[in-house]
Amino acid sequence: GGDVSENENEYENSLSTIRTVNVSWSANRETAVNTEGGGYKVYYSTAAGFNISDAGITEVDVPYVAPPLDPTSITLQLESGQYYFRVVAYSALTPPWGVGGTTSAPSEQVLLVVP
Numbered sequence: 001g002g003d004v005s006e007n008e009n010e011y012e013n014s015l016s017t018i019r020t021v022n023v024s025w026s027a028n029r030e031t032a033v034n035t036e037g038g039g040y041k042v043y044y045s046t047a048a049g050f051n052i053s054d055a056g057i058t059e060v061d062v063p064y065v066a067p068p069l070d071p072t073s074i075t076l077q078l079e080s081g082q083y084y085f086r087v088v089a090y091s092a093l094t095p096p097w098g099v100g101g102t103t104s105a106p107s108e109q110v111l112l113v114v115p
Helices: none
Strands: 004-012 017-025 039-045 058-063 073-079 081-091 110-114
Touching (some): 058 073
Antiparallel strands (some): 004 017, 017 073, 039 058, 039 081
16 A cells, blocks of 8 residues: 555547546555565545445556566546545465465555546
8 A cells, every 4th residue: 555646648539538647656565465466456436435345446456567666556547537546455375275365455545636
């Protein structure tokens, strides 16, 4: 989890304004997050105060690919409006009994207004 920031570029389509938005966050320092099978999930919604398990939430997987850079940003195409973001780190750690990996608690919610 951590800080989330954004950069914007604009283009028009026939229905609405679409912006290219770069959402970034601070890297989690756990080795298992920054190795094959680890990464981040970015969740966003137009609803304030959302939980990552709510219906209608958009989830984007940002897997770790290769060193030297940890995956700490994603570029999205979003229509004008207000979006709320949360980021979760995950790892591929699997205990001996074979049940799933581990995830961090979701980051604090961050508001992004796309003009």
